Amino acid sequence: MADFSGSDLTCLRGERLVFGGLSFSAKSGDAVMLRGRNGAGKSSLLRLMAGLLTPRSGMLCWNGENISDDRTAHHARTHYLGHQDAIKPVLTVRDNLRLWGQLRGVRDLDATIDRALHALQIHHLARVTGRYLSSGQKRRTALARILIGQSDLWLLDEPTVGLDRESCAELAQLIKDFRARGGIVIYSTHIDLDVEKPTVLDLDEFAIPMVEWLAEQDDIEDLVHGGKDAISSQEAAQ
Amino acid sequence: MNGFLAILQRDLRLALRQGADSVMVVAFFIVTTTLFPFGVGPEVNILARIASGVIWVSALLAAMLSLERVFQTDYEDGTLELLTTSPVSLELLILGKVLAHWLTTGLPLIIAAPLMAVMLNMDQDGFATLMIAMLLGTPALSLIGAIGAALILGARRGGVLVSLLVLPLYIPVLIFGAGAVEAALLGISAIAQLQIMGAILLLTLAAAPFATSHAVRQAME
Numbered sequence: 001m002a003d004f005s006g007s008d009l010t011c012l013r014g015e016r017l018v019f020g021g022l023s024f025s026a027k028s029g030d031a032v033m034l035r036g037r038n039g040a041g042k043s044s045l046l047r048l049m050a051g052l053l054t055p056r057s058g059m060l061c062w063n064g065e066n067i068s069d070d071r072t073a074h075h076a077r078t079h080y081l082g083h084q085d086a087i088k089p090v091l092t093v094r095d096n097l098r099l100w101g102q103l104r105g106v107r108d109l110d111a112t113i114d115r116a117l118h119a120l121q122i123h124h125l126a127r128v129t130g131r132y133l134s135s136g137q138k139r140r141t142a143l144a145r146i147l148i149g150q151s152d153l154w155l156l157d158e159p160t161v162g163l164d165r166e167s168c169a170e171l172a173q174l175i176k177d178f179r180a181r182g183g184i185v186i187y188s189t190h191i192d193l194d195v196e197k198p199t200v201l202d203l204d205e206f207a208i209p210m211v212e213w214l215a216e217q218d219d220i221e222d223l224v225h226g227g228k229d230a231i232s233s234q235e236a237a238q
Numbered sequence: 239m240n241g242f243l244a245i246l247q248r249d250l251r252l253a254l255r256q257g258a259d260s261v262m263v264v265a266f267f268i269v270t271t272t273l274f275p276f277g278v279g280p281e282v283n284i285l286a287r288i289a290s291g292v293i294w295v296s297a298l299l300a301a302m303l304s305l306e307r308v309f310q311t312d313y314e315d316g317t318l319e320l321l322t323t324s325p326v327s328l329e330l331l332i333l334g335k336v337l338a339h340w341l342t343t344g345l346p347l348i349i350a351a352p353l354m355a356v357m358l359n360m361d362q363d364g365f366a367t368l369m370i371a372m373l374l375g376t377p378a379l380s381l382i383g384a385i386g387a388a389l390i391l392g393a394r395r396g397g398v399l400v401s402l403l404v405l406p407l408y409i410p411v412l413i414f415g416a417g418a419v420e421a422a423l424l425g426i427s428a429i430a431q432l433q434i435m436g437a438i439l440l441l442t443l444a445a446a447p448f449a450t451s452h453a454v455r456q457a458m459e
Contacts, residue, residue, distance in 0.1 A: 050323050052458050076325035084316025090255040091248075102244035103324040103331075145320075
């Protein structure tokens, strides 16, 4: 039974506070749906979970262990699907997928790729080069990647973009199968994906104004007080 | 190790399909070297005197030309993001990419160099040393260049920026590379210069993958 949780996460991008004080917890078989307006930090949260970003404060734990202690292990159990499809225009669909299998040390790679292509119904495209794929076909190829290699956690950032209604149903089915096998799925989407009883995490609830957050910071408070002391001592001297 | 071979194989396959990059680098090298006889004049003695320096400078410029592409396309299409989140260490993957870069650009330069040496009337005593020096020097150029290529990710006009970052770091390779050939032409042993070039290569081999992976992670933030 795996357990993935985050506590008191704060994400700072540039000089903008995206969200603060965010906590969540998911167990094997759970699905978490991220919701929020544009810019609420859905992608940032998924990138934090994937280990691409580091939180300003708070931590992410897998079975109680901080994920930044052993990044290799976390990467091995995680499949991250970002906005981009990472498809090389000059390579065939099969060759595009091959690299990701090799990096995960998949044995019997050809059969695994075949299964993934069948699951996404793009087996007929196996020998087509990336440049001739439509955007929906590219997205499906990218989705096929998360079926290659063992994983316990799927982080899907807007997986439905570019997919037609049937593909969305297939994706929902894949998510269902993965959860039945004990996987955890965390995803963001703007359309309704037919996923059974997801836990909804509304990021708008964690948007806090920068001023409030700054006021909570001890080190900055010290700075401010230090500054005031310095000024008052100057005044006293005068 | 599998990850290293996988990325090497993929990058070589991409280079083979796209092709143009290696051809362009060698063509650029040949054209720049050819410009010097036109500029300096056809005086045979002068050409022979400057041959080693001209070949090295042209090789540095040619190697730099292809640097921008090392990470740029992978960065733009999201591949780099996935490489960063793959279970294989990023340093090893970067080393694989650098080796692929060297095989597609450095190696063709080494093969073209003696041809250019003949054109510039270099004494044939220097040929062997020139090739050995380039064999030690060009991998170091690829390794140093990878740091620059990773640092400019996400920047506008990366191509100009990468040359400003990387060219000053190429100077030691230039000094000892040209020096080794000079020594061989004068009939003295070039071992000392070649040993220093070997040391530069080992140093960059140890340090560059870590520096590059830090720069790549920074670009992912």
